[in-house]
Amino acid sequence: MIQKEDLIIRVAGESGDGSNATGEMLAQAAARSGLHVFTFRTTPAEIKGGPVMFQVRASNNPVRSMGDAVDVLFAFNQEAWDLNHEALAHHSVLLFDPEEFTPPESYTGPAYPVPIGTIAVEAGNRRGKNVVAMGVVAAMFGLGLSRLEAIVRAKLGKKVEYLESNLAALQAGIDYAHSLQRVDNLWLDSTAEHERYVMTGNQAIVAGALHAGVGFFAGYPITPASDIMEGLASTLPKLGGGYLQAEDEIASIMACVGASYAGKKAMTATSGPGLALMGEALGLASMAEIPLVVVDAQRGGPSTGLPTKTEQSDLNIAVYGGHGDSPRIVLAPASVAECFHLSAWAFNLAEEYQSPVILLSDYSLSFRTETIEPFDLAKYPVLNRAQPEGDLQPKEYQRYHINGSFVSPMALPGTLNANYTATGLEHNEFGSPAYTPENHVMMSEKRWRKYDALRSSRAYVRRFGDPIAKVGIICWGTTAGAARGAIHLARQEELPLAMLQVQMISPLPVDAIQEFIDSVEVVLVPEVNYLGQFAKLIQGEMGVRVISFTRFAGMPFSRLDILRKVHELMGIAEPVID
Amino acid sequence: MSSIPIPNVVVRKPADYKSDLKPIWCPGCGDFAVLAAMQQALAALQIDPKDLAIVSGIGCSSRLPGFLQSYGLHTVHGRSLPAAQGIKLARPDLTVMAVGGDGDYFSIGAGHLPHAFRRDINITCIVMDNEIYGLTKGQTSPTSPHGHVTKSTPMGNPAFPLHPLALAISSGATYVARGFSSQPKQLAELIRKGMEHQGFSFIQAMSPCVTFYDTYKIYKEKVYQIPADHDPHDREAAMRYAMEADRMPLGLIYQSAPAERPAPVEPKAFDTLAYLARYQA
Numbered sequence: 001m002i003q004k005e006d007l008i009i010r011v012a013g014e015s016g017d018g019s020n021a022t023g024e025m026l027a028q029a030a031a032r033s034g035l036h037v038f039t040f041r042t043t044p045a046e047i048k049g050g051p052v053m054f055q056v057r058a059s060n061n062p063v064r065s066m067g068d069a070v071d072v073l074f075a076f077n078q079e080a081w082d083l084n085h086e087a088l089a090h091h092s093v094l095l096f097d098p099e100e101f102t103p104p105e106s107y108t109g110p111a112y113p114v115p116i117g118t119i120a121v122e123a124g125n126r127r128g129k130n131v132v133a134m135g136v137v138a139a140m141f142g143l144g145l146s147r148l149e150a151i152v153r154a155k156l157g158k159k160v161e162y163l164e165s166n167l168a169a170l171q172a173g174i175d176y177a178h179s180l181q182r183v184d185n186l187w188l189d190s191t192a193e194h195e196r197y198v199m200t201g202n203q204a205i206v207a208g209a210l211h212a213g214v215g216f217f218a219g220y221p222i223t224p225a226s227d228i229m230e231g232l233a234s235t236l237p238k239l240g241g242g243y244l245q246a247e248d249e250i251a252s253i254m255a256c257v258g259a260s261y262a263g264k265k266a267m268t269a270t271s272g273p274g275l276a277l278m279g280e281a282l283g284l285a286s287m288a289e290i291p292l293v294v295v296d297a298q299r300g301g302p303s304t305g306l307p308t309k310t311e312q313s314d315l316n317i318a319v320y321g322g323h324g325d326s327p328r329i330v331l332a333p334a335s336v337a338e339c340f341h342l343s344a345w346a347f348n349l350a351e352e353y354q355s356p357v358i359l360l361s362d363y364s365l366s367f368r369t370e371t372i373e374p375f376d377l378a379k380y381p382v383l384n385r386a387q388p389e390g391d392l393q394p395k396e397y398q399r400y401h402i403n404g405s406f407v408s409p410m411a412l413p414g415t416l417n418a419n420y421t422a423t424g425l426e427h428n429e430f431g432s433p434a435y436t437p438e439n440h441v442m443m444s445e446k447r448w449r450k451y452d453a454l455r456s457s458r459a460y461v462r463r464f465g466d467p468i469a470k471v472g473i474i475c476w477g478t479t480a481g482a483a484r485g486a487i488h489l490a491r492q493e494e495l496p497l498a499m500l501q502v503q504m505i506s507p508l509p510v511d512a513i514q515e516f517i518d519s520v521e522v523v524l525v526p527e528v529n530y531l532g533q534f535a536k537l538i539q540g541e542m543g544v545r546v547i548s549f550t551r552f553a554g555m556p557f558s559r560l561d562i563l564r565k566v567h568e569l570m571g572i573a574e575p576v577i578d
Numbered sequence: 579m580s581s582i583p584i585p586n587v588v589v590r591k592p593a594d595y596k597s598d599l600k601p602i603w604c605p606g607c608g609d610f611a612v613l614a615a616m617q618q619a620l621a622a623l624q625i626d627p628k629d630l631a632i633v634s635g636i637g638c639s640s641r642l643p644g645f646l647q648s649y650g651l652h653t654v655h656g657r658s659l660p661a662a663q664g665i666k667l668a669r670p671d672l673t674v675m676a677v678g679g680d681g682d683y684f685s686i687g688a689g690h691l692p693h694a695f696r697r698d699i700n701i702t703c704i705v706m707d708n709e710i711y712g713l714t715k716g717q718t719s720p721t722s723p724h725g726h727v728t729k730s731t732p733m734g735n736p737a738f739p740l741h742p743l744a745l746a747i748s749s750g751a752t753y754v755a756r757g758f759s760s761q762p763k764q765l766a767e768l769i770r771k772g773m774e775h776q777g778f779s780f781i782q783a784m785s786p787c788v789t790f791y792d793t794y795k796i797y798k799e800k801v802y803q804i805p806a807d808h809d810p811h812d813r814e815a816a817m818r819y820a821m822e823a824d825r826m827p828l829g830l831i832y833q834s835a836p837a838e839r840p841a842p843v844e845p846k847a848f849d850t851l852a853y854l855a856r857y858q859a
Contacts, residue, residue, distance in 0.1 A: 031859040197857040207857075211850040216668050218660075235853075240845035242667035247693040251660035254653065258633065258664025261651050262672065266664070280654050288651075371859060377850055395598070413631050413649040413665075413672050419597075421643050421650025424636075432599060432644065 006059030007141060007188040008067045011133065012084045013076030015044055015052045018130030021155075022074070023054025024369075025134045029144030029151050030058040031198040031371045033190040039369045040066040040556070045308045051079050058143055058188060063370075064335065064481040068560045071186060072141060074114075074133060077101060093184050095136065110184040112140075119172050128169030135173020140180070142187045148174075197372050201339040201365035204372075205269070205295055206231035208343025210239075213382050214293075215264030218244040218255035220274060223307050224366035225297040228269035249274035253281040256292045260285075261422055263412035265347050269295035272314045273304065275358070279321050282356050286326035286447065288422040289400070289410070291350035291357075291385055295343075298362040300554050309554030310363035312477050313529035318358045319506045319537065327448050329353065330506035331460070332360040334480035336370040341380075342503060348383040353450055354407055360505070362528075364556045365478050385410050392417040398429040402442065406450035451507045460504035461512040465490075469498035471566050472520030474513065474546065476502050476534050478556055479526050485559025486566065493575065497566060505534070508541050517544055522569055524549055526562055590624055592617035599644045608759035608785030609639050609706050615757070615783075616646065616675075616704070618766035623773055625673050632675045633662040635682035638713045639706035639785070642677050656687025659694045662701045670842050673773065674700070680707040684720035684740050691742075695749035698777040698837040704769065705742065705780075706759075708787040716790035728791075743820035746780045747813060747832050753779035754816065754832040758801055759786065760794065761828065768830060777836025784826065797826065804829035 009026060013019030020041065031037045035058040044050025057067040069089030075081040078101035088094070088109065096103055098113035114136050120128040131152060138145045152166050199207070205228055209217075217236055219229035229245070236243045242259055246252040249270050256266035270278065275296045285292055298314045300306025318330045329349050333342045339361060346357040388397060388409040397418040401408045408429075411418030420431040426443060428434040465473075465487040475483045480501040490497040500516040502509065517523055523546040525535040532548030539546060549565050551557055563575050595617040603609050620630070627647035634640035636655035643650030649672075653661050662676040683691060683705045694703065710728065711717040717730035721742070725734040746754045753775040757765030765783055772779030784801075786793040804819060804827045816832035 028859075196859045197854060198859045199857045203857065207850070207854060210848050210853060213848070215845070216664065218664065237843065238846070239848055240843040242664070244663065244667055246660060247689060250657060251690055251693070254657040254660035255664030255667070257653065258651065258661035259668035260664075261649075261661075262631065262665040262669040264668040266668070281657065284654050375850075375854075413669065414628055416628050419627055419647055419649055421648075421652055423644070423650075423652035424654055425652065 005061060006057060006063060006067065007072070007143070007186065008055060008057045008070050009072040009074070009137060009141065009143070010053055010055040010070045010084060010087065011074045011076070012051070012053040012080035014079070015046070015050050016048060017076055018133070019074070019076045019080070020052050020054045021130040022133040022137070023056055025130070025151050025155060026137055026143055027056045027369050028154075028198060029134070029138055029147045030056060030190070031144075031196065032147040032150065033144030034194050035059060035144070035188070035190045035371070036061060036063045037198065037369060037371045038063040038066060040364065041367060043308045045306070051083055053080070053084060056143070060190070065485040065559050066556060067485075068558050072137065074137060075101070091184075093186055112180055114176065119176055120169050123165075123168045123172035125165040125169040128166055131166050131169040132173035132176070135170045136177045139174040139177035142189060144190065145174075195374055197374065198369055199336050199372060200367055200369050201333070201336050201361055202227045202297070202367070203231065204336045204339035205343040205359070205361065206235070208340040209267055209293070209347065210235060211377070211380055211382070212344040212347035213265050214241065214267050214347065216242040216256065216259035216266040217268065218246045218252040218259070218266070219268050219270065220246050220249050220252050222271045222274050224299060224363045225269040225271050225295060228295055228297075249277040250281060253278040253292070253294065257281060257285055257290055260290050260292045265291070265351065267293040267295070269297065271297050271299050272301045272317070275314060275317055275321065279323070282328060283322045283324060283326040284424045285356040286322065286328060287424045289354040289408075289447070290422065291354050293346045293350050293357050293359060295359045295361060297366045298360060306554045308363065310478070310556055311529060311552065311554065312362055312479065312527050313533065313552070314360060315476070315505060315529070315533040315537065316531075318360055325444060325448070327355065327451060328506060329355050329357040329451070329454070329504070330360060331357065331504055332477040333365065333503070334475070334478055334501060336365070336368070337372040338503070339365065340375060344380050348381070349454070351383050351385040352407070353454065354385060354410060355451075360477060362478055387411060388415065388418060399431040400427060400429045400443070400446065402429060402446050406446045454504070455507040455509060456511055457509065458512050460502070461509050462501040462503065463498070463516065464501065465498040466496040467498070469496040470521045471497055471524060471569055472516060472522070473497070473499040473524045473526065473562065474502060474516065474534075474538065475499060475526065476505055477527075479528060482557040482559045483526065483562050486562035489559055489563050489575065490566065495566070505537070508537065510542055513538065514542065522547060524565060524569065526550070526557055526565070528552060528556060590621050592621040595620050595627065595647045597645050597647050601645050602641055603638060604789050606788040607638070608708060608787070609642065611759035611762045612639070612704065612706050612765065612783045612785055613642055613645055615762050615766035615769055618762075619770040619773060622766070622770050629671065630673045630675070631665050632677060633658045633665065634676070635678040635687060636713070637679040637682050637711075639677060639679040640682060656682050656685070657690070658682065659687065659690040659703065662703075663694065663697065663699050666699050666701055674702070676701055676703045678705060679712070680705060680709060680719045680721045681711050684742055688720070691745065692749040694778055695746055695751040695780070698750065698752055700776055700778065700836070702769065702772045702779045703781065705782050706785040707742070707782050708785050708791060709739070709793060710787050710791035712787045712790050741821055741823075742782055743831055744817060747817055747820055751780050751832070752777040752834045752836045754820070755780070755830045756782045756784065756826070756828050758784045758797060758828055760798065764828065771830065775833065775836060800824070800826040801828050802826070804831065
């Protein structure tokens with residue numbers, strides 16, 4: 001038996017019917033009452049209609065993945081039942097709208113009809129289905145009941161004329177819940193209040209960028225990255241920064257190249273199709289050593305693929321997607337907190353190494369909300385690119401001067417006697433075109449060897465789990481959350497398990513990875529793509545054998561997926577899950 | 579912007595804008611005259627080279643930034659305009675110019691052109707148009723005449739040439755002019771006026787390629803001065819000049835008031851904690 005320690009509530013319905021809003025408000029209420037929250041949602045790629053679900057996992061302990069079986073399903077219609085009932089555990093509770101459908105007799109778990117439409121109408125608010133549903137769920141299972149009124153007030157904002165009817169709907173939902181004859185005993189107590197943030201991955205990326213001093217953003221709308229652009233559109237101009245909604249992704253990154261050349265910290269945000277268009281400009285940034293940050297919020301591919309489903313399949317294009325030898329730094333956050341952390345460090349690394357930096361997020365992380373602890377801002381220094389010091393004499397400045405670090409001071413326009421032309425052509429130390437074999441060898445070495453220190457850094461790997469274990473998991477991106485969940489479950493079975501989360505995919509921190517591999521017998525690399533892109537990268541760079549474990553169904557791994565695979569590798573029985 | 583010398587201040591002459599790099603162009607290339615006209619315009623306005631950014635794409639003409647005293651950004655094929663806009667939005671204090679050829683602006687980078695026109699950001703854009711791809715040794719370009727036989731169109735160019743000036747006017751450009759490298763004085767004047775214009779200025783500089791499509795003779799027969807009584811603010815009249823195909827009017831074809839711009843905001847420090855408060859649970 002695995003002890004239940006948290007509650008997973010899934011609200012499912014159709015796009016536009018209020019089910020998503022119900023889930024969002026429940027997550028807010030839970031977070032405000034001191035619970036840790038981790039949400040997950042699916043949306044259709046259609047403009048209107050189509051099935052949606054919003055899942056809230058709430059716990060008194062930190063949560064790092066969407067969890068496993070669903071404890072409570074609120075099905076707004078037949079399709080919601082059809083698509084989601086398999087996620088239920090055997091103790092699960094079903095709430096359903098009896099005006100939409102009746103659950104099959106084969107379902108024997110606790111089930112409560114909740115005629116949300118009728119309750120809303122009787123409360124005098126026929127548009128209040130979502131508020132009714134939130135009241136019912138919170139009153140039944142204890143998710144931030146005391147906070148509901150504040151949530152409704154916050155959601156309405158300035159539209160105070162609707163406050164009274166919404167509060168009536170909320171109370172009607174709560175009263176309805178109390179009138180039910182309960183046959184289950186699910187209830188999640190919340191601990192005392194605690195200062196936390198509730199943010200999505202995209203919001204955390206925006207905050208991290210602003211903290212790091214982003215001074216320019218250019219972008220083009222694309223799911224799931226658009227709200228990074230929108231977040232900066234409303235903040236950057238007020239800070240004196242530059243902002244451009246460009247005509248396409250090529251223009252977006254080229255505007256960033258220009259802005260960064262001129263001295264601003266520049267950023268663009270896109271998804272796989274946009275990153276593909278940015279390839280040539282990324283090569284220019286590598287060649288001319290221009291700092292910039294590109295966020296790739298990955299989605300299902302190739303081509304337009306699954307625009308509203310998650311995948312970790314842009315690793316190859318992020319690491320290798322350039323013509324010629326074009327170095328770049330690639331970072332991958334696993335959680336909302338890491339979105340802030342790595343967004344801020346992406347800028348620092350771009351500045352420090354005068355390099356393009358790609359931040360590989362993904363659909364699931366872009367939109368999910370998590371409760372996160374306040375950041376210790378002292379750990380986030382703001383670094384700026386090296387500039388030439390002192391007065392320069394005419395013809396003295398060498399933009400690409402080769403020194404011990406291979407990073408050369410970068411003069412900004414406006415600096416006296418430092419005029420130079422940054423070019424995508426191979427160039428000499430002054431920046432002037434130069435094509436001799438000796439020069440190309442020297443400058444290639446310069447562009448690659450500047451990352452040597454970063455490659456041997458341990459700042460972008462995190463080890464979790466047991467110090468001695470037979471199976472070791474190497475993870476990147478959001479799969480790390482599920483793997484940490486698997487370690488947690490394994491502990492309860494007294495099964496030792498170790499894990500290394502690699503936050504920096506390029507340059508690959510080979511020393512740290514080798515050390516981890518040496519400490520275990522079998523290495524498992526789970527990731528959400530068909531090819532096993534990270535497994536291949538590790539094998540290719542390090543000449544070691546790892547076991548690739550892939551999923552490519554548009555959904556993240558669950559911690560049970562990973563734990564089951566570990567059991568299989570160790571030749572032991574499947575884990576028993578309540 | 580005065581050219582009257584101020585005591586104890588260096589007066590810059592056109593030659594002072596020359597860099598140490600020698601142009602790689604063929605002898606007789608029209609681009610030499612464009613480079614010289616730019617030096618004239620820069621000297622007329624006494625632009626300080628440290629405050630000048632020149633962006634280019636790829637092609638013979640796009641090598642120009644390296645030949646001038648400026649901060650140069652030699653980008654990839656067709657993408658000079660987005661980069662130039664990035665520079666100007668990031669650093670409004672800089673004088674920003676974008677230069678390149680007809681392949682750069684009218685073919686691979688054509689998608690950026692209407693957006694640069696309608697944004698009207700204060701950049702001076704000079705297209706050295708030779709109606710041919712020179713760097714890749716003589717393929718047909720978007721301004722090559724219909725039927726033109728080149729290595730890439732051995733049966734004759736099946737397409738018809740673009741009218742870049744008409745595209746500019748119809749897309750909302752606020753300064754549209756055409757010059758010719760054989761008339762360098764006028765070209766310098768058009769560039770200078772374009773630089774003084776506080777919006778986006780677009781100058782098509784007819785600049786023959788002596789090696790792959792020598793049009794000096796053709797142009798000399800086609801060009802004529804736009805009559806002095808033409809009102810550049812008259813959009814319809816400007817459009818008629820811009821659409822002319824058999825003849826090539828030279829001069830300021832269209833000009834309107836540049837877009838109103840909000841006053842620049844002084845960069846402010848970001849207060850991370852205050853910003854994050856909106857996400858407090």
